[in-house]
Structures are given as structure tokens and as C-alpha cells.
Amino acid sequence: MKIPRLQKLGHGYWVTIGLLAAACAASSVLSVQYQLPARPSDPIPRTITLAFQDGRKTDAFLTPMARDELENFSNVFALTVSKRGGSGELKGAYELAPLFREILRVRLENAGLKVAAPGAKADAEFKFELKEFKLDFGDRKWTALIAYNALLLKDSSLLAQQVVNGSAERVKVIGKTDAEKVLGELLSDTINQMDLAALFKQAGL
Numbered sequence: 126m127k128i129p130r131l132q133k134l135g136h137g138y139w140v141t142i143g144l145l146a147a148a149c150a151a152s153s154v155l156s157v158q159y160q161l162p163a164r165p166s167d168p169i170p171r172t173i174t175l176a177f178q179d180g181r182k183t184d185a186f187l188t189p190m191a192r193d194e195l196e197n198f199s200n201v202f203a204l205t206v207s208k209r210g211g212s213g214e215l216k217g218a219y220e221l222a223p224l225f226r227e228i229l230r231v232r233l234e235n236a237g238l239k240v241a242a243p244g245a246k247a248d249a250e251f252k253f254e255l256k257e258f259k260l261d262f263g264d265r266k267w268t269a270l271i272a273y274n275a276l277l278l279k280d281s282s283l284l285a286q287q288v289v290n291g292s293a294e295r296v297k298v299i300g301k302t303d304a305e306k307v308l309g310e311l312l313s314d315t316i317n318q319m320d321l322a323a324l325f326k327q328a329g330l
Contacts, residue, residue: 153198154202155195157308159207160207161207164235165236172238172240173238175243176243177229179221181256187260191262194262201220204217225253236321249277250278252275257270267296269311271311274289285327289315289318290315293310294307
């Protein structure tokens with residue numbers, strides 16, 4: 126479930142901005158800032174559909190220690206997307222699966238790809254399999270972990286695959302700010318680590 130997508134113009138836009146700002150200030154929502162990489166010099170002129178699969182062994186994002194620190198967390202993330210040399214754009218508030226779909230959409234489009242609606246005609250399906258995504262707290266440090274598979278498929282046949290995993294940690298100074306920073310750093314680093322040009326080359330596309 127996504128809650129709610131921002132409208133670009135009008136009174137409703139500013140009302141939504143205010144509501145999200147208030148929610149982000151509370152402990153129930155975690156703010157995540159995703160930093161896009163620089164646009165490639167050779168964009169990928171292909172059309173894809175996007176699929177997200179949650180393959181984690183448990184759907185608990187917070188460990189018990191992290192839950193104690195963020196006891197009011199509602200499993201909602203406020204996403205801001207930033208471009209290199211530009212300011213951030215607040216996209217909206219998302220639960221986990223829509224959060225990843227939105228991050229992946231902007232990442233893929235930044236590489237020159239056109240993301241079509243599910244079931245639409247496309248050159249391939251880009252499938253993101255989330256294997257691990259966890260936030261832990263201990264010894265006054267936040268530690269975030271992620272592991273995922275990025276796959277290209279055509280008619281359900283696997284064409285290419287990349288496996289990515291990573292971790293990040295940050296000392297807690299005050300409140301939840303450092304937890305949000307470590308999440309933003311981890312997602313930016315690992316999602317941008319995906320080599321889309323190599324993936325499409327391996328797939329012969």
C-alpha cells in the first residue's frame with residue numbers, strides 16, 4: 126500500500142507535504158533519501174516491465190533491539206529522491222514493497238529504460254528479488270543489511286542475473302536521524318551498485 130502519491134500542483138500538494146513532514150517528524154515513519162547515480166553516457170533504449178518479489182525468510186524489518194528504539198514505527202517510509210547536483214524530491218509515503226518499486230522505477234528510468242505497466246509489451250521483465258533487508262541496533266550503533274537478486278526474463282526464461290548484498294552502520298547520536306541516514310546510504314549504494322548495462326549485455330539485449 127502506498128500512502129498517498131503527491132500531486133504536483135494545487136492546494137492538495139501542500140496539504141500532503143505538510144502531512145508528510147509531520148509524519149516524518151514523528152517516530153512512526155522513517156525518512157529514506159535515495160541518491161540517484163549520474164546518468165550514463167550510453168542510455169539503454171529498451172522497454173521493460175518491473176516486478177518486485179519479497180523473498181525474505183521473515184518480513185520483520187526491525188530486529189527486536191531496533192524495535193525497542195523505534196517502538197512506534199508503522200512500517201511506513203517517506204521517500205525522497207535526489208539527483209546529483211540537485212535538490213531532493215519528496216515522492217510520498219510507502220510501505221516496503223511500493224518503496225522498492227518506486228526506487229527501482231526511478232533508477233531504471235535514470236539509465237534510459239522505459240518502464241511499462243505490468244503485462245504490457247516489453248523487451249524483457251526486470252525482476253527484483255529481495256532476499257534480506259534488516260535494521261539492527263546494538264552498542265549504540267545502527268546496522269542495516271540488504272541482499273537482492275536482479276534478473277532479466279523473457280517469457281519467464283532467465284536471460285541474466287546479478288546478486289548484490291551490502292551493509293552499512295552508523296553510531297546513534299540522537300533520535301532516529303542516524304537510522305534514517307544509514308538506510309539512505311545503504312539503499313543508494315547497493316541499488317546503484319547494480320550494473321544495468323552489463324545485465325542487458327549478458328541478456329543479449
